[in-house]
Every structure is written in C-alpha cells, then in structure tokens.
Amino acid sequence: MSLLDVRDLAVSYDGRPAVRGVSFTVEPGEVVAVVGESGSGKTTTAHSIIGLLPRNASLDGGRVLLGENDLATWSPRRMESVRGAQIGLVPQDPSNSLDPVKTVGAQIAEVLRIHKRGDRAAVRRRVVELLTRVGLPDPETRARQYPHELSGGMRQRVLIAIAVALEPRLIIADEPTSALDVTVQRRILDLIDDLRAEFGTAVLLVTHDLGVAASRSDRLVVMKDGRVEEQGPTREILAAPAAAYTGRLLRDAPALSARPFREPVAAEPAIVVRDLVKEFRSGPRAFRAVDGVSFEVPRGTTHALVGESGSGKTTTARMVVRFAEPTSGTVTVAGAPEGRGFRRHVQLVHQNPYGSLDPRQAVADIVEEPLRNFRFGDRAARRARARELLDRVALPEDVLSRRPRELSGGQRQRVAIARALAAGPEVLVLDEAVSALDVTVQAQILDLLEQLQRDLGLTYLFISHDLAVVRQISHTVSVMNKGRIVESGSTRRVFTDPADDYTRELLAAIPEPVR
Structure with a gap:
C-alpha cells in the first residue's frame, strides 16, 4: 500500500477549475517532485492534501488516501490531528x-x-x-x-x-528553496535528505525549479493547466520525456541545458569601476558593504556580478546607476552626461515585476513615463514610441490599455524592460531581473535580452545569485564575497577552471540531474 495515494483530485476557485483529475502516489521514504509553471495547480494540489485550501476554493472530487484514511472526507477539525503528526509542511516563504x-x-x-x-x-x-x-x-x-x-x-x-x-510520515515541501541563494539552497535540500534518511520520511517536493527536481527526486509529476502531463521515474523522464511540454521545460531550465558559453568581446569599456567602497554607519561603527571593487564591462557585452545575499553585488549596482553614493572610488559610464541626462543613458531593471510597476497606471502610461520626463515629442509621438517598444519586447498592442494586475509575471517584466528602453539608453543594469520568473518565462526573457543586445548594441551589468543563468547570459563575470571580488574573468574560464574556493563552492551548488 502506498503511503499517499491521490486519485482523480479536482479543485476549483470560485467555480473555476484549477485542478482536474490529478492522480499520483508517494511511497514510504521516496521523494516525488511535482513540477510545473505558475498556475499549473501544483501548490493547490499540495494544499488539498493537507487541508489548507483558501476559503474561495472547493474540493470538488477525488480521494486523498493516507494509508487507509481518505483525508478528502475529513472535517477541518479532524485534519488538525494529521497536520504535524502525520504530514509536515515546509512552506515557501520563510x-x-x-x-x-x-x-x-x-x-x-x-x-x-x-x-x-x-x-x-x-x-x-x-x-x-x-x-x-x-x-x-x-x-x-x-x-x-x-x-x-x-x-x-x-x-x-x-x-x-x-x-x-x-x-511525520510525509513532508510536503512547497517551493522550500525558491527565495534562497544557491549555496543555502543546497544546504537546505541536503538537510531535508538527511532527515528523510534518518526518519524514513517521504517527501512531496513542489517546485518550479527543474534543476532541483532533477537532482533530488525519485519520481516526477509534471503538471500543466491543472492536469498531469506525465509522471514516472526521474531518470526516465529526463532521458526521454514523453510530453512535449516536459521537453520544453527541460530545455528551458538553465541548470539542465548545455548552451555554449558567450565568448568575451574586445571593445572599449562602457562601464569602468575602480576601487569602489561603500560604508554604512551605525553610530561610531561602520559596516563596509563594498570593499575595493574594480571591474570593466566592454561595450555591447554582459558582465555578471554573482554572489550570495550580503555579498555586496546589489549595493555595487546601485552605485553604478547612481542610486547610492560611493564612500570612495569611481564609476565611469562612457558617454553618459552628468546630471539629469545620466538617467537617459543608464537604466535599471528591477528584480520584482510585481513591485516595480505602478498598479494604478495603464501600461501605456508606464512605458511613456520616461518619454514625458525627458520631453520626448508630443502625445502622439510618445504613443507611437510605446507601440514600437511593446513590439520590440514581443507584446501585443492591446497590452497598452491594460494594468499590471492583468498581466502575467513574464509580461510585466517585458513591460519593465520596454520602459527601461524608452529613452534609448546604452547601458542596462539588471538586478535579479529573471529570478522571480518560471523557468520557461525566464528563458524567454533571457532570449529577449540577447536579441536586444544584438539589435541595439546594449551593454548589460547583470546581477544574479543563479549561476546557471549567469553561465547562459554573460560574457564575463565577477564573483563577490563579503564585499570583495574574489575572482573575475571570462565566464568560460571562471566556470570551467575556478581559481577561488568560494567560486568552487558556488559552482558545486548548481543542481545536477540524478545519475
């Protein structure tokens, strides 16, 4: 008998189907990963098992068998005896x-x-x-x-x-590492593995990260639009996915794809950073967040700053775009004028497409805002430029009249990129610009950035903790640790022949498929 047997599960929100006929099993001591993009129904399925659906959700059908007990028929009060004692939950956001x-x-x-x-x-x-x-x-x-x-x-x-x-006999881990750095992610996943081995606990791992699922699970359940596309042993699905959707997910996952390195380009530097220092004072004490950082970015290329949270990479980026003043050192952006005109030459794309767009504005107003600020043409000219920019980032014209809440995460990030391009900058600083996106949407945005770089000659400073993404997008890379650059060079050299122990630790934490 399986530890958990989910049969024909059906769930709806306000009458709209969200999970449709989902079935799978979890055996004692095994790890089953439920994977899929946002909206695929994977978290709803997990919450159905443990009886934690929101008030506007209803369990419309199916069985949730924990041993011989059908949890789908239990009252909320009776489910309290199961939570913690028999099923433990590790939620997404700590x-x-x-x-x-x-x-x-x-x-x-x-x-x-x-x-x-x-x-x-x-x-x-x-x-x-x-x-x-x-x-x-x-x-x-x-x-x-x-x-x-x-x-x-x-x-x-x-x-x-x-x-x-x-x-408990079963742990449901719902995106347990999505908000964590790659090395911390590895430690957390190792910890779950150790506890599973010690207690014989089974794990239902819910994740959109195909790299994590591929490296940690015994079996995969692939979901799309509330249904199971395919399921089976992880090794078999990785080797020969039966569903086209699964194949696309695997191709789009940076940790699982083997795209060629982008080779460095000999060109004049567009960004020159020399001996950059940033201190934050609290009373008589000073904390040095950035400590003597230097690097150059050749024009038309992508340079990545990588490191864990607290390494100083985002503080460095903020000084490059002049959102923070350095304590000492210099940042030079070739061709950028002083004063207000600097913002026309250098633009920032933030991490979170949900928080970086004004929810009260229509997309047209969001994209046109830099044009108004720099007094670009009349209203008709600005609207024409907005249409051109949406076309450039592969969004239909009807998006102009919509508000951010009506768009997906990937569409919002495309709008943010369109806004950043509006005034015709030569340099974009991208601060974790794809970390909040599903793997397929992430791949689309990375492809878009590469295309824009080829078409417009853009220079990127790319901030990320995800080395698999950095490998794909960057020509050169600097590795930061505790405010200092510990290693720098071409992406190929740093990834294939790292010189610093910290770099090796970061690279070792990239998930690898089970063998």
Missing part, C-alpha cells in the same frame, strides 16, 4: 511563514504543545534538540530570537524544524 511577534522557539514549541508531546521542560529540551538537528548554531540563543533576527536560510531551517518536530 519571511512570511513565521509569526514576527513570537520567538522561533515558541513557534516550534506550539506544535509540540498542541499534540501534547511532554511537559514544559520536555518541550523546551525538544525545541533545542530540533534546532540543533537542523543545523542552527547556538540553538539555545536562536530559540529566544525572533524571525527578523535570523537570515533567510536560518528561518527556513526553523520551518523545517517545525515540520519534522513530530517525525
């Missing part, structure tokens, strides 16, 4: 999944108290034991801290501690 006004120790203890696992002293000992088990240093101190005092990786470890506190 920033929003923990109560900010409770210590992390109190939040782990709550699970133990609800299920009456010992007196106060026993619960306290178990909390420290769990924090130790998930690899948090000084667990007694961590138990007394609040979520904001921990890093993202530490918060995710706390969520894992909560999920495994009662040693």
